Amino acid sequence: MTDFKGILFRIGDALMEAVFPTTCLVCEKLFPPPQKDYSGEDLREIAYQKVMAPFLCPTCLPGFSPAVSPICSKCGIMFKNRYGEDRVCNDCLMTPKRFRMARSFGVYETEGTFGTAIRRLKYNEETQLARPFQKLLLSAFLRHWDKREIDLLMPVPLHIKRFRERGFNQAYLLFRHWHRIAEASDIDLSDIQIERSALFKIRPTPPQASLKGRERRENVKDAFKVRKPDKIKGKRILLVDDIYTTGGTVNECTKELLKNGAEYIDILTLGRRML
Numbered sequence: 001m002t003d004f005k006g007i008l009f010r011i012g013d014a015l016m017e018a019v020f021p022t023t024c025l026v027c028e029k030l031f032p033p034p035q036k037d038y039s040g041e042d043l044r045e046i047a048y049q050k051v052m053a054p055f056l057c058p059t060c061l062p063g064f065s066p067a068v069s070p071i072c073s074k075c076g077i078m079f080k081n082r083y084g085e086d087r088v089c090n091d092c093l094m095t096p097k098r099f100r101m102a103r104s105f106g107v108y109e110t111e112g113t114f115g116t117a118i119r120r121l122k123y124n125e126e127t128q129l130a131r132p133f134q135k136l137l138l139s140a141f142l143r144h145w146d147k148r149e150i151d152l153l154m155p156v157p158l159h160i161k162r163f164r165e166r167g168f169n170q171a172y173l174l175f176r177h178w179h180r181i182a183e184a185s186d187i188d189l190s191d192i193q194i195e196r197s198a199l200f201k202i203r204p205t206p207p208q209a210s211l212k213g214r215e216r217r218e219n220v221k222d223a224f225k226v227r228k229p230d231k232i233k234g235k236r237i238l239l240v241d242d243i244y245t246t247g248g249t250v251n252e253c254t255k256e257l258l259k260n261g262a263e264y265i266d267i268l269t270l271g272r273r274m275l
């Protein structure tokens, strides 16, 4: 009887796959959903391909490189020479960054499938990607930080006009459910608060991607404002964004947060452009 039931379930699954194949969120081709994998996982060592398999087809799935040492201990850029220790890069020596350190989950390439997936969340409202992305970003956080080093999680804010157009802030979607995800792995993040109303973007700016070095810095200069300094004062803040390109935006946010009494600012992004 049980065997018969098992067979029925398997036929059911096969039918579901045939009737409801999944659409790849990068290339939009249909593919059979992967077998559910219920094996236990260590959040710190989470595998990109396992987390993304329900969303990307087998062709798009491998297009990913992790952001790994040797990196700049300050801004997190990977060194071309893959041997040696982490150290401060020339750019950080020449133009010191205001934040304490920046880290990322993976390498962002415009053409790569990981990069495309990040943009799909932002521009195509594929908010279902927030689920796997949150897990990946949390794993990067747990690898690079001791959770006791951070008091507040904050998204890089959008201007209200952009927020209304889009309907969501993709940076916030990247950590919204961290507490719940961590709890499922017996990790307690209850000492870390989420704060998303203290820092504002006070004027809209053209997309940084369309600009070059100095223009980028000018573009975001004084674009952010703390409206609730009491929430910031004395706090150790992790500022979250989807992509780190030259760090202009997060550096500008950091300036404003430090001016309002934050103790230090760290940066975490899903993707990191490696110039």
Ligand SMILES: [Zn+2]
Pocket: 024, 025, 026, 027, 028, 029, 056, 057, 058, 059, 060, 061
């Ligand atoms: Zn695909």
Ligand SMILES: [Zn+2]
Pocket: 072, 073, 074, 075, 076, 077, 088, 089, 090, 091, 092
């Ligand atoms: Zn650097």
